[in-house]
Amino acid sequence: MSGLPNVRRPATLASLAAELGVSRTTVSNAxxxxxxxxxxxxxxxxxxxxxxxxxxxxxxxRSLRTRKAGAVGLLLTEALSYAFRDPAVTGFLEGLALACEQANQGLLxxxxxxxxxxVTAVHQAGVDGFVVYSVREDDPHFLAVLERPVPTVVCDQPHNVEGVDRVGVDDRAGMLGLARHLTELGHRRVGVLCMRLAAGRHDGPALPDRQAGATYPVQRDRLGGLRDGLAEVGVDWADVPVIERFEHSVAAGRDGAQELLAAHPEITAVVCTSDILALGALGFAADKGLSVPGELTVTGFxxxxxxxxxxxxxxxQPVLEKGRVAGELLLQRGDRNRPRRVTLPTELIIGETSGIPRGDERFFSGW
Amino acid sequence: MSGLPNVRRPATLASLAAELGVSRTTVSNAxxxxxxxxxxxxxxxxxxxxxxxxxxxxxxxRSLRTRKAGAVGLLLTEALSYAFRDPAVTGFLEGLALACEQANQGLLxxxxxxxxxxVTAVHQAGVDGFVVYSVREDDPHFLAVLERPVPTVVCDQPHNVEGVDRVGVDDRAGMLGLARHLTELGHRRVGVLCMRLAAGRHDGPALPDRQAGATYPVQRDRLGGLRDGLAEVGVDWADVPVIERFEHSVAAGRDGAQELLAAHPEITAVVCTSDILALGALGFAADKGLSVPGELTVTGFxxxxxxxxxxxxxxxQPVLEKGRVAGELLLQRGDRNRPRRVTLPTELIIGETSGIPRGDERFFSGW
DNA sequence: TCGTCGAACCGTAACGGTTCAGACGGCCCT
DNA sequence: AGGGCCGTCTGAACCGTTACGGTTCGACGA
Known part of the structure; x- marks a missing residue:
């Protein structure tokens, strides 16, 4: 082909119509x-x-005239590139992408x-709606999304936003089930390793004030479920140390576990509010030569x-399904005006990292 | 807040200007x-x-007027949802996303x-440019992208598209290095497990005709590099069985390996053109009780x-870097008119799945 | 006193389409 | 012959904004 520079002004519908001697309408109709x-x-x-x-x-x-962009926007709280590293997020993305491609919609x-x-990026986005994935309640980007006159679906958090659909799981109930599993095994000295609770970089113990001020409802609920479960056997939440990590990575889990156990060596179970952190905790145990679950129980989410x-x-939790439902909620909304709230089920997976507390032989010897 | 239905027609710049008694220009300028x-x-x-x-x-x-969409489009050959399952793709995405967020551009x-x-989706996309990831030479979506009057960057394949930037690795050289590693170990009876070579579902032996008609340059090059490496020690490519799989998954690798070894039990090394397939081959070996590398060598890419x-x-290969470069090529293009071609280095990783051929003791006894 | 200048604001013409209410001619039907 | 309908095509309005080239006006220097 000829070496035309790429900058040539492309033909327009109007120029084509002129060339053919027909009206623009006709070309458009073609x-x-x-x-x-x-x-x-x-x-x-x-x-x-x-x-x-x-x-x-x-x-x-075309979008301007038809008022359709043919795409849905996705807002993630973290840096974009982070999203592709967290398996829970990629699972969600996969489901969302599935719904989008089924509806032949792009995903921005x-x-x-x-x-x-x-927040200019939010203003910039030419989309027909937003999916907001797990952001802080007071996230400025999220607030910018709410101002846009397009439908929005929230996944996980925040909760109970007026007029906005939501899909998520019952984090509290899920964690409650896990807590019962642990208390049935006999655990009473439990430590927690949790994800970011609120804005601002914070690493270390999450004292009651910090917990109370949590702006990530999911974390709040997971802690709440654990608290309830422990309360059932008389464990006072005030006695349960909680370590928070800003970064969500295996490395953060590893040194979070280190911090937790250094300060509270009596702990028999490390409850993590995510699998990634738990994998880090397992790594720490391996480093230290602690056998799991023999000497330490580790759980994730x-x-x-x-x-x-x-x-x-x-x-x-069904991450892929969450993504799919989020997409469908956005794309298949009829004229309904009541927001929909979808809660998907969780399932307790008892693996090989939880066992009876060390030194507690009653389950073997008592009978 | 009031229960205003979401369908209210939002205010426009013009209405705002009227309300204030100023010109639209002024509001815009604000x-x-x-x-x-x-x-x-x-x-x-x-x-x-x-x-x-x-x-x-x-x-x-705004986009219409300024001729900027603030987003780059990404074309993947596979279904969108697949992308999030392939670790090589997510790595690429991570890099690309990195470049995009640095330039404050969306990724569609x-x-x-x-x-x-x-191909309407390609026409629909309101973007300032496209990144095309590893598609067939004759992919209709790709051809549609080329018709769009926006800059385009190709990652991996196709090769040598006029006026289009490309980033990739030297697949041929990479595979040549691997081939030499194998021939130095003493392998002469080699079998290949490769990814899709051309349009259309095809599973099974890729005979010379099929190989010659391959429309995926990357696969062509990887096979070519292997052929060259084997030729150096006198192995005729015609004697090298190649099994093709349409699906790219561990499962496909597993039964591809099964097919390969069932038909050619004399093979001492299974060369796979991707790690995913290789992981499947390892799975097959484990199923069969074949020790790796004692009884079978398996390699990936x-x-x-x-x-x-x-x-x-x-x-x-530096997948993240590929994504980053692809983004930069697209976003930081000056007024250059010559297309840029970037080739990133590969590195031979000698792991624990390659060893001397079974029954070949010359490396131990010959000296 | 007058010319000049810069800050502040404005009018108009795109940007590239889609949409809707017709116009027009031919055909069928009565 | 006349009326109605249908298949085709057109004209003009509109989508919501920004680019471009002004105009206005008060301050200021000579």
Whole structure:
């Protein structure tokens, strides 16, 4: 082909119409309503388009007129690139993508300037709706999304936003089930390793104040479920140390566990609010030569594939399904005006990382 | 808040201007060029906007006028949802997302209707450019992308598309290095397990005709590198069985290996053109009780984390870097008119799945 | 006193389509 | 012959914004 520079101004619908001596309407119809013009004319239009290198109606102009962008926006609290590293997120993405491609809709990942208050990206996004994945209640990007006059679906958190659909799981109940499993095994000295509870970098003990001020409802609920479960056997929540980590990574889990056990060596079970953190805790135990579950019980939350491979005791949530439902909630909304709230089931997975507390032989000797 | 239905027609820049008795230009400037109007007036504008619920300039209309969409499109050959399952792809995505968020650009995943010839999604996409990830040379979606008057960057394949940037690795050289490693170990009876070579579902032996008609240059090159390496020690490529799999999954690798070894039990090394397939081959060996590398050598290509954990001998390619470069090529293009071609290095990773051929003791006894 | 200048604001013309209410001619039907 | 209908195509309005090239006006220097 000729070496035309890429900067050539492409043909427009109007120029094509002029060339053919027909109205713009007719050219438009050739693309969008083939039944509105005769077959021969349509063929002529399409042929001329090919000849002139007209790529078809401009998507942006079309969007402006039709008020449809053909895409849904996805807002993640973390940096975009992080999303692809967290298996729980990729599972969610997979489900969401599934729903999107079924509806032939694009999926726009909205860039979140790290730690910046710059929400222009949210304003920039040409989308028909937003899916918001697990963000803080007071996240400025989220607030910007709410201002946009498009439907929104929240996954996981925040909870109970007026007029906004939500899909999630019952984190509290899930954790309660896990807590009962642990208390039945006999655990009473429990320590917690949790994810970020609120805005701002914070690593270390999450004291009652911090817990009370948590702006991540999911974390709040998971802690709450554990508290309730422990209360059932008379364990006072005030006696349960909670270590928080800002980063969500295996490495963070590892040194979180280190911090927890250094300060509270009496602990027999480390309850993590995510599998990733739990995998880190397992790593720490391995480093220290602590046998799991012989000397230490470790549990997670999420049920990601890696955790399954590691035999982790955890609470599985249907991440892919969450994504799919989020997409469907957004794309298949009829004219309903009442927001929908979908809660998916969790499942307690008893793996090989939970056992009776060390030094507690009653389950073997008592009978 | 009041229970206003979400369907209310939002205020426009024009209505806001009318309300305030200023021109539209001024309102626009309030958002885009604060220096073009006095601070008090700007405050008045913004205050009125808040009061009237004006969410700021409509992104689509803005895009139309400014000819910028603020997003790059990503075309994947596979179904969108597949992308999140392949670790090589997620690595690439991570890098690409990194580049995008750095430039504050969105990343639009273009839905590819499975197996359909429906390229409307490509036409629909409101983007400033496309990144095309590893598609067939004759992929209709890809051809549709080329017709769009926006810059395009290809990752991996196809090769040598006129006027289009590309980033990739030297697959041929990478595989050549691996081949030499194998021939140095003494392997002469080699079998190959490769990914899809061309359009159409095909599972089973890839005979010379099929190989010659391959429309996936990456697979072509990897096979070519192996052929060259084997030729160096006098092995005729015609004697090397190649099994093709349409699906790219561990399961496919497993039964591909099964097919390969059932038909050619004399083989001492299974060379896979991807780590995923190789992991499947390892699975097959484990099922059969074949020790690796004692009785069978297995190699991969890509260097994904799972492979590393499995100790696979493979060729590592910098997937994250590929994504990053692809993004930069697209976003940081100056006015250059010459297309850029970036080739990143590969690295031979000698793991624990490659050893001397079974029954070949010359390396131990010959000296 | 007058010319000049910069700050502040404005009018108009795109940007590239889609949509809807017709116009027009031919055909069938009565 | 006349009326109605249908298949085709057109004209003009509109989608919501920004680019471009002004205009206005008060301050200021000579």
């Amino acid at each position: 693309y969008n309503r083939p039944d509105q013009l005769s077959a021969p004319l349509r063929a002529r239009v399409l042929e001329a388009a090919r000849r002139l290198g007209y790529p078809g109606p401009d998507p942006v102009a 990942l909205v860039p979140v300037s790290p730690e910046a208050v710059d 999420d049920g990601v594939p890696e955790a399954e491979r590691a035999g982790l005791t955890t609470v599985r | 958002y885009n060029r604060p220096d073009q109007l006095s601070a008090p007036l700007r405050a008045r504008v913004l205050e009125a906007a808040r009061r009237l619920g004006y969410p700021g300039p409509d992104p689509v209309a 995943l273009v839905p590819v209707s499975p197996e359909a010839v429906d 890509d260097g994904v984390p799972e492979a590393e954990r499995a100790g696979l001998t493979t060729v590592r």
